[in-house]
Amino acid sequence: MSRTRTVVTIATALDARLVARIAAIDPRLEVRYEPDLLPPGRCRGGQGEVESVSRTDACDQDWQTMLAQTEVLFGIPGDSPRGLSEVVRAGTRLRWVQATAGGAGEQVRAAGLTVEEQARVLITRAAGVHAGPLAEFAILGLLAFAKGLPRLLDDKQARRWEHYPMAELAGSTVLVLGLGEIGTEVARLAKALGMRVIAINRSGRTRSPYVDEIRTARFLADLLPVAHGVVLALPLTDETRGLIDAAAFGRMHSGAVLVDVGRGGVVDEAALVRALEGGQLAGAALDVFAAEPLPADSPLWHLPNVLLSPHTAGVSARKSERLVALFSENLRRYLAGDELLGRIHPTLLY
Helix, strand or coil: CCCCCEEEEECCCCCHHHHHHHHCCCCCEEEECCHHHCCCCEECCCCCCEECCCCCHHHHHHHHHHHHCCCEEECCHHHCHHHHHHHHHHCCCCCEEECCCCCHHHHHHHHCCCHHHHHHCEEECCCCCCHHHHHHHHHHHHHHHHCCHHHHHHHHHHCCCCCCCCCCCCCCEEEEECCCHHHHHHHHHHHHCCCEEEEECCCCCCCCCCCCEEECHHHHHHHHHHCCEEEECCCCCCCCCCCECHHHHHHCCCCEEEEECCCHHHECHHHHHHHHHCCCEEEEEECCCCCCCCCCCCHHHCCCCEEECCCCCCCCCCHHHHHHHHHHHHHHHHHHCCCCCCECCCCCCC
């Protein structure tokens, strides 16, 4: 790790004042940002949103030359697995990549990086950057069906004026699957609304004061029947793929609400549709899907008891500032030789 000049290349669209904020962290940094050279790919949310277009051969050559001199990379080129694999294998001086996605482990998996390559190049995810917005979306989903949003919209359309009781979140139980940054923030907000919070994670332990009961995944079948709401904040792994299947829906509380702010592949979507159509679930609020964009022929588009977000619930106008704050902290740690926040485990991939 060089202690003379550390070349930092920014590979994601960023406002000039945020670039300057990074450059001011330490005099040993040489920060390079050439937005016209960025590979094709959309950088969503926050200041400096751009969509790159096709580039000339000269631009590609300049970009490759800049990468060859880079030790630290902020952002994955093109925000794609291919961009990650190419930069890791071509950037012989590269030692660390700060990804801009919380679920960057999937990009690492799709990039096919070996354990040896991950040992040579540290990859960190955007730990906690999206937790607040995603947790708010999860609470929105729970509230929407507790307060009967589909009926409210129908009644408004029909100019129907009827009095009826509404449910409350206070006193009900929410089951949170996954207690990373997102799940922990969901627990905090749910507890503030008076909910009983039960949760599942890998260890069966948590330091969160907002979780009333914590178990490992082998207790899932026991916890599903008592939950009025189920919030998924899980990464997609071999253990979580298809975890919420027909059997899981069959064990859920009648009229429960499912919220997914983790990864779409955790849910068997065909089984979800059947549960929604059959009245087993009151509704679902989904930010992620097995295939994205959601296919035009998916029944989820047409079901009245489904809220759909096009994987945008975590995108905020404040995203870029939060990313830069995280990267800045990690950059200070990197220069000091300390452990980085959000390092992706080479085998767990989260």
